[in-house]
Amino acid sequence: MSERDSVDVAVIGGGAAGLMCAMTAGARGRSVVVLDHADRLGKKILISGGGRCNFTNRDAGPQHYRSQNPHFCRSALARYAPADFLALVERHRIAWHEKTLGQLFCDGSAKEIVALLLAECAAAGVMIRTGALIAGVERIAGSSRRFAIDLGGSVVEATSLVLATGGLSIPTIGASDLGYRLARQFGLAMVATDPALVPFILRADGGYSALSGIAVPARVACNGESFDEALLFTHAGLSGPVILQISSCWNHGDEVAIDLLPSADGAQILIAAKRGGSPATIARVLHDHLPKRLVQHWAGPHDLERPVARATDQDLARAARAFHAWTLVPSGTEGYRKAEVTRGGIDTAGLSSKTMEARAVPGLYCVGEIVDVTGWLGGYNFQWAWASGHSAGEVA
Numbered sequence: 001m002s003e004r005d006s007v008d009v010a011v012i013g014g015g016a017a018g019l020m021c022a023m024t025a026g027a028r029g030r031s032v033v034v035l036d037h038a039d040r041l042g043k044k045i046l047i048s049g050g051g052r053c054n055f056t057n058r059d060a061g062p063q064h065y066r067s068q069n070p071h072f073c074r075s076a077l078a079r080y081a082p083a084d085f086l087a088l089v090e091r092h093r094i095a096w097h098e099k100t101l102g103q104l105f106c107d108g109s110a111k112e113i114v115a116l117l118l119a120e121c122a123a124a125g126v127m128i129r130t131g132a133l134i135a136g137v138e139r140i141a142g143s144s145r146r147f148a149i150d151l152g153g154s155v156v157e158a159t160s161l162v163l164a165t166g167g168l169s170i171p172t173i174g175a176s177d178l179g180y181r182l183a184r185q186f187g188l189a190m191v192a193t194d195p196a197l198v199p200f201i202l203r204a205d206g207g208y209s210a211l212s213g214i215a216v217p218a219r220v221a222c223n224g225e226s227f228d229e230a231l232l233f234t235h236a237g238l239s240g241p242v243i244l245q246i247s248s249c250w251n252h253g254d255e256v257a258i259d260l261l262p263s264a265d266g267a268q269i270l271i272a273a274k275r276g277g278s279p280a281t282i283a284r285v286l287h288d289h290l291p292k293r294l295v296q297h298w299a300g301p302h303d304l305e306r307p308v309a310r311a312t313d314q315d316l317a318r319a320a321r322a323f324h325a326w327t328l329v330p331s332g333t334e335g336y337r338k339a340e341v342t343r344g345g346i347d348t349a350g351l352s353s354k355t356m357e358a359r360a361v362p363g364l365y366c367v368g369e370i371v372d373v374t375g376w377l378g379g380y381n382f383q384w385a386w387a388s389g390h391s392a393g394e395v396a
């Protein structure tokens with residue numbers, strides 16, 4: 001591109017949503033450029049799903065997303081469904097499998113998803129500029145519908161401008177707040193941002209770091225929501241899918257309720273052992289249902305070294321409750337350094353749910369994680385990136 005170039009569509013951010021938007025607009029015959037400050041595109045896709053990219057969820061629907069307006073995502077998700085992205089994956093002969101709970105992963109590598117997007121962009125004639133440092137964006141004076149993007153030395157003019165810079169998580173691979181700043185500059189309202197899908201930190205004096213490495217199925221509840229998946233004790237606190245899920249509805253100071261024995265009735269197990277004449281202690285009986293190290297950690301404070309035979313039924317019910325109703329207030333989260341996504345972002349009230357266009361700024365579109373739509377763990381965030389990117393790409 002030369003000193004001053006003109007395109008129909010400029011997309012800032014070549015991640016999941018930006019590339020989907022670019023290839024869709026390009027396929028309509030629009031001239032499109034993707035501008036990204038990173039040295040290569042789709043870096044977050046490359047590290048996603050443990051390197052295998054959980055690229056969608058078969059069951060993705062509006063109920064799997066959080067937003068100040070929970071209905072906002074409905075239209076885009078309906079018009080670009082998980083089956084649409086799956087058809088694209090199959091057209092590119094990428095082998096995939098369903099892992100669990102509708103989560104679809106590449107058999108091989110997340111690189112295949114990036115290659116798919118780049119191939120579609122190339123086929124649609126999309127221009128790509130990596131290493132693009134954006135110094136500023138302005139509306140061109142006298143024109144109601146053109147934007148000038150200053151790249152410090154060259155300028156790109158565009159009829160449509162798409163903000164697709166994602167969230168703030170994992171700054172080491174290129175996350176930045178540029179998109180939020182530009183949205184504010186154009187008068188769009190913001191919903192406060194926070195790390196989400198992120199591990200919890202627990203107070204060191206609980207001694208839970210001694211449990212590091214233990215994984216158990218758990219039911220975790222907070223603020224009226226609840227998830228059943230694996231919980232992992234870490235050095236700093238708690239992680240695992242169930243914790244990442246609940247972290248998205250947790251605010252500083254909120255209590256979290258954890259059932260460490262969700263698929264059994266601990267009181268019934270202990271009372272049955274007592275009735276059956278077991279000589280074992282409460283802890284010993286529970287070892288058959290929970291990791292030994294975990295039971296030992298609870299044993300002192302909850303008096304679990306007594307034989308079941310010498311405990312009342314109420315004592316046994318109380319001992320079981322210690323595992324069924326463990327409550328705690330995390331001291332914090334591991335922050336954007338470890339968060340998979342950012343919740344909050346550009347307020348959907350200012351956007352069209354059909355096109356992602358800013359109501360007050362014709363020609364300005366916002367797609368992907370930058371918008372206040374946050375998916376559950378399990379392929380939902382990519383599905384939002386594909387669906388919102390596609391919606392904008394059809395009209396930008």
Ligand SMILES: Cc1cc2nc3c(=O)[nH]c(=O)nc-3n(C[C@H](O)[C@H](O)[C@H](O)COP(=O)(O)OP(=O)(O)OC[C@H]3O[C@@H](n4cnc5c(N)ncnc54)[C@H](O)[C@@H]3O)c2cc1C
Binds near residue numbers: 036037133381
């Ligand atoms: C470790 C990890 C694993 C994940 N695994 C999954 C998963 O398996 N399934 C799933 O659904 N979701 C997963 N996610 C979430 C998913 O990656 C994001 O929700 C998704 O990538 C958002 O797409 P996006 O296009 O909005 O933003 P991104 O994919 O983050 O793309 C934003 C782009 O904007 C560029 N950019 C940023 N700032 C600037 C700037 N100043 N100038 C120019 N360009 C800029 C970036 O370089 C980047 O290329 C994971 C996230 C992480 C961190």
